[in-house]
Amino acid sequence: MRWGFAICLLLLGNLAWADTIVATRSIRPQQIITAEDVRVDPSDVQGAHAYLGEVIGQEARVAIYPGRAVMLGQVGRPALVERNQMVELVFAKGGLRIVAEGRALARGGVGERIRVMNIDSRTVLFGTISENGTVLVSR
CATH class of the missing domain: 2.30.30.760 (SH3 type barrels.)
Incomplete structure (x- = not known):
């Protein structure tokens, strides 16, 4: 009985639970993301941001809709130079x-x-x- 319990713990210990950053409201392109715009969701979405620090203060490159994961290419550094400037x-x-x-x-x-x-x-x-x-x- 002990071996079965130990094997079960060993198998469960190898599972990796990750967090995903999800939009709480619509985020427009070129909008700077604030703490109110996103939340941490206890799920694992491949290719999505996992830490709030990676997203807050960044600029949305595309529209991000409420309840959707914030994917890696959807945010970036805020623009310092505008087109035609x-x-x-x-x-x-x-x-x-x-x-x-x-x-x-x-x-x-x-x-x-x-x-x-x-x-x-x-x-x-x-x-x-x-x-x-x-x-x-x-x-």
Whole structure:
């Protein structure tokens, strides 16, 4: 009898219970998610966020409906640069630093790569958004 109980505990111990973050109300795209917008649900949904800290303060990339799990690609850093916004483009390599005026061709947050257009040459480049809103470009 003891062996059966021990085996049952061993098997149950290997089961992993996970939490899932679920929307409590409709969340619009580009809305910053607050603690009132989400809750922890004791279920396991593959590809969904499991911790409140991963979601609160982030920006919704798509509409998220009440009762639905918040999936990994649905939230991201809040946008610092808006589409068509004028931005400072910075190219730095070694001791060389070139600064130009550009236009963002997409919106994005700190650390994200976006397409930008150099206003003078009309060349489209890729760049990474820095903390102060400048775009660090590379060729």
